[in-house]
Each structure stands twice: as C-alpha cells, then as structure tokens.
Amino acid sequence: MENKEFRLNSASNQRAVNEDTFDKIKIESNSTPLPIGEVNKIINLGEQFNKERQESKLYRLSGNFNTFFTNVLFNTTSSNSWSTFNSGLFRDGTFPPDGILIDEEDLTYKQAVAKYLTEENGWFGYYNPDPAISVLCKWVDMEPKRELFSMTPKSGVKNWEVTVTYPTYFGIGQPGDFSHPIVSGGLLLIDVEQTTIGNRSMLTFATPVKHGLSQGDSIEISGVFISNDTTSYNGQYNVIRLGKNNGDDKDYYFSVDIEELVTINANSRVSRLVNGRKSVYYLRVFKKIKTISTDIIENDDYEIYPLAFSQTIYEDKVCQYVFNEDIDVSNLKDNLGRPLSELYITIIKTTSNNVFTPVKSGIKMPLFPNAAGDAGISDINRITNSASTSHIPLEIDISIDDELFYGDVVEYNLFECIEKTLGVAHHRFNTINRENGGTVDGNNLGIRLEGYVYKPHHKVQIRQYSNYVEQGQFNTLDRPSYSDFNAIGDGRYLWRDLLDIGLNDTQQTMLDYPFLNGCHYINSLITLPLFRQDPFGYYGYRTNFPNDRIGTLIEDKIIIKRSQDVC
Numbered sequence: 001m002e003n004k005e006f007r008l009n010s011a012s013n014q015r016a017v018n019e020d021t022f023d024k025i026k027i028e029s030n031s032t033p034l035p036i037g038e039v040n041k042i043i044n045l046g047e048q049f050n051k052e053r054q055e056s057k058l059y060r061l062s063g064n065f066n067t068f069f070t071n072v073l074f075n076t077t078s079s080n081s082w083s084t085f086n087s088g089l090f091r092d093g094t095f096p097p098d099g100i101l102i103d104e105e106d107l108t109y110k111q112a113v114a115k116y117l118t119e120e121n122g123w124f125g126y127y128n129p130d131p132a133i134s135v136l137c138k139w140v141d142m143e144p145k146r147e148l149f150s151m152t153p154k155s156g157v158k159n160w161e162v163t164v165t166y167p168t169y170f171g172i173g174q175p176g177d178f179s180h181p182i183v184s185g186g187l188l189l190i191d192v193e194q195t196t197i198g199n200r201s202m203l204t205f206a207t208p209v210k211h212g213l214s215q216g217d218s219i220e221i222s223g224v225f226i227s228n229d230t231t232s233y234n235g236q237y238n239v240i241r242l243g244k245n246n247g248d249d250k251d252y253y254f255s256v257d258i259e260e261l262v263t264i265n266a267n268s269r270v271s272r273l274v275n276g277r278k279s280v281y282y283l284r285v286f287k288k289i290k291t292i293s294t295d296i297i298e299n300d301d302y303e304i305y306p307l308a309f310s311q312t313i314y315e316d317k318v319c320q321y322v323f324n325e326d327i328d329v330s331n332l333k334d335n336l337g338r339p340l341s342e343l344y345i346t347i348i349k350t351t352s353n354n355v356f357t358p359v360k361s362g363i364k365m366p367l368f369p370n371a372a373g374d375a376g377i378s379d380i381n382r383i384t385n386s387a388s389t390s391h392i393p394l395e396i397d398i399s400i401d402d403e404l405f406y407g408d409v410v411e412y413n414l415f416e417c418i419e420k421t422l423g424v425a426h427h428r429f430n431t432i433n434r435e436n437g438g439t440v441d442g443n444n445l446g447i448r449l450e451g452y453v454y455k456p457h458h459k460v461q462i463r464q465y466s467n468y469v470e471q472g473q474f475n476t477l478d479r480p481s482y483s484d485f486n487a488i489g490d491g492r493y494l495w496r497d498l499l500d501i502g503l504n505d506t507q508q509t510m511l512d513y514p515f516l517n518g519c520h521y522i523n524s525l526i527t528l529p530l531f532r533q534d535p536f537g538y539y540g541y542r543t544n545f546p547n548d549r550i551g552t553l554i555e556d557k558i559i560i561k562r563s564q565d566v567c
Helices: 045-055 082-086 109-116
Strands: 058-068 118-120 123-127 139-141 160-168 191-197 200-206 218-222 235-238 253-256 269-274 280-288 302-311 317-323 342-349 359-363 395-398 404-413 418-429 452-454 457-461 470-472 493-495 519-529
Touching (some): 058 342, 082 109, 160 302, 160 404, 218 253, 280 418, 342 418, 342 519, 359 404, 395 404, 404 457, 457 519
Parallel strands (some): 058 519
Antiparallel strands (some): 058 317, 118 123, 123 139, 160 280, 191 200, 200 253, 218 235, 302 317, 359 395, 359 418, 404 418, 418 452, 470 493
C-alpha cells in the first residue's frame, strides 16, 4: 500500500489534529417551504403517455424511395443519342477501322442501331466498341443518363425536390375546385354506347375518372338527349351493371335502363344519390404545410441520400429521405374544415439544369379513343408541349417554389361524411432535346412528344376517422365543430369521429406509430415508377425510324373476367 503524508491545517506535528474552518458566507433561501402533509402522487405512466401522445401535433417524417426509372425515351441528337449510331465508330466494320463507310463489312445506320443499342434492367445504352479503350465491355448510358434521374443530388444539382403538403380550402368556404370540366355540375359523361343486357337494349356510359358507383346505386343523369331531337332523358335511374360487356373497366363504365341511343356533350353529367341527396365532385388542392419554426415548410428542410447496401430488383439504388424540421399540424384544418387526418409527400421533377422540360400536371385516366378532342378533361397521357394537340394541363411550370398543387378528384356526399378519391393528378415531363427534332442519314428523327409520367403526391395517414356516421343536435355533447348541419333537413348534424391514435372501431388494422420526445415518428416506403405516356402506340406519338421502343401487350391465357349478373 502506498504511504501518503497529509499536512494539517494549524500545525506540523504528528500529534496535532485538524481544526474547524469557517467561512463568512450567509446562506438564504427565497423558496416557499413545502406544505406539511402528503406531497407524493401516483401517476399511471400508460395514461400519461397516451395523454401526451394524443395531444401532440408534431410529426417527424422519414422513409425510403423505391424507384423504378428508365431512360427508354432517350435523346435524338448530340452525344449518346439516336444519332450516335450513325458515326464511324459503330458503322465501320473493318478491323482495324479504316474510316471509310462504303466497304462491304460496314453497317448501315439501321444495322448499327440493331446491333449496338442494348437494354439492361430498364436502362438503354451500348457497350463501347472503340478498340482503343482498355476497359472490356464498358457500358455507356444513353442520354439522359441514370445520374439525371437519381433521387440524390449530383454535383450539387437536384433532380427531384420533395416537400410535405395537405388538402386545403381552394377558396373561401370551398373544399376544392368545382369549375373544372370533369366535375362542374356533376361527373362528366365522356362516352355512350348501346348494349344488350338480359335481352333488352340499354345504354352504357363512361366517365373519365372512376365513377364510384356500385350495382344498384341510384344516380341522376342530366344533359342527355335523343339524337336529332330535343327529347330529354334527364332523370333518376338505377345502375344496372358495371363495366363493358366483357367485364372490362368496371370502375369507368356503368349501364342504365335507357333504350334509345342518346347524345352526350360537355354538359352531360351523372351524380350519385344517397337517400335522395346528390354527391358533389371537385378537385382537391394541396398546400405546403408549416413546421415548428416556420409558417411554411422551406425548400431545404429535408435530406436525401443513398441507403447503404440497398437496391431494387433492377439494381437501382434505394434512397432514404428525412425531414429535419418537425411538421406542425396544430391549428390546421383540411379542405372540409376538419382536423388533419392525412399528409402528402409531394415529389417534383426538376429540369436538372435545363435537360428536362418544365413539369405539367393532369389527371391519370384510361384510354378513351373518342377523347382526343376533349382538351378540357386534362388527360395526362395527352398533355404535351404541342399547342395544337395537347390537352389543357391543370398546372404548368410546376416547381418547388409553388405553394399550391392540384391533388386529386374526389366525391363527397353529406350523408356519408367521407371523401372518395376518383382520380389522381400526375405530372409529365420530357427532355428538351427530344422536342427539338433533328435529322440523321436522311432520316427525320421528328419532334418526339412522348414523355414520362409519375405520381407526385403520396399519402401519409396520421389520423383516422370513424367508420360510422354520427348524428346529433346543436347541443349534443362532444359534437365536433366540423359536423355538417341540416343534412337530413330537420336541423340535425352529421359527422364522423376523429379516432385516437392506436384506436379502431372495426376489425381493420388500426393506425399506430411510435411516439417519442413529444413527436410522432412516421416512416413510409414510397414506390416511385416512371410511366411512358404511350408505351403501346395508342396516342399517336410514334415517329419515323428510328422509333422509340414499343411495348408488347401480354394476352390473357386464362379468361377469368366476366360481366356482372343482372338477372
């Protein structure tokens, strides 16, 4: 053991002892003494946790982007484009190359394209045939390369922007835009044809977005007349059958018991009836949300980076996004004046330093051959930069600096107190190079109007409304302020209760997510594919050689669909 010596305070003698030390410090307290008696309280941690959880209005959002991208619509001119295959590097078949493109071994332009243009996992390019390079099988992407589609910024340039939005009032007291041709005065009827059901002649109508009907529903039809006559067939009917004769497109076609073939126009409408009350139809508008520190979320309030060791089945990198500001939903109401139950992760394609065209928006809908001239319906597959043939976009030049965005087409019936999504807004963009045209080896490359389409708004459910409609009077206990008045006509209110987090009133999976540090944590997986506008050549975007690749429809080997039974 180590020996230690201690020097005492007052003396240096082994018999001396320490003396008390005094400081002239006055210790005072200005606190109120605790009252005499019981001061402890037993707290139920579960109840306290749940109380704080239900009262918290702060959300921390993160998630992954599972992307399915392609450069199948690549450039026509400049480097790594359609014109690239007309160069001596690809056409000169002599070895070593002699630079003369008239030898027997040399390829024509078409032969060079067929030999060298290759696709791997959805990305188009070629293996560099230059004998001077030392790298064997060096792959080169066609332009635009995959780096210009990546979710992560490249060299400080963002290819995509991300923000958070929520459904908001479009105007004073209006839950959405009622003026668009699809929804003005009811849901637009876009097509009609005669069909035979149960040996009777009936009419089958089509709507540009989902009609939201079920077999047997009551509907009101307006704006239909017999051809070359003024006889009107406006009135109320029952839905006899959904879909076409072969069972296709049940969400878009419905049949009613009208024998005479009628004429439809821009004023032809259908509305679903619930207990005699018509549904209303409108386009919802999404607004940028606020954060705990700002009234509106800022453009740099998030980060995106590759997720380590993660990729899709097509070997594309999986990226993670994290919003580094707390989303604050306190005092915010949705487009119906209710507490928020859903947020949206909104994704916007940038021009990537003027490589791509500005983004336009429209409604995603099936192919209606007779709808080419109905420019007002804003079919996203028919929206291009051609002034003569394009449908009218919902929005043009969409950017992250905008505050409002069109979201979807919905139906709302006061008796049901719930919105039903019928159509979803999509965004469209193309490369600037493709729309400039060009010529190579006597072949007109054409102005290529076909671009890419993607879904920009992805829902994040933060609360749920009850599956049951409640009713009460003005003085009913716990009647919410957002309840609809006089729906029944006798002064009663209708509403759906906003459920607590972790509570469900049916057998469905309840909404539940972590709560920590006073914030709700929600992690989402967003699948983000790029769709072509005309993959099968239905919309007339095909050009002369060289053609963009065209898809092949998969035929049904086993037919399992059939029309609905109405007998």
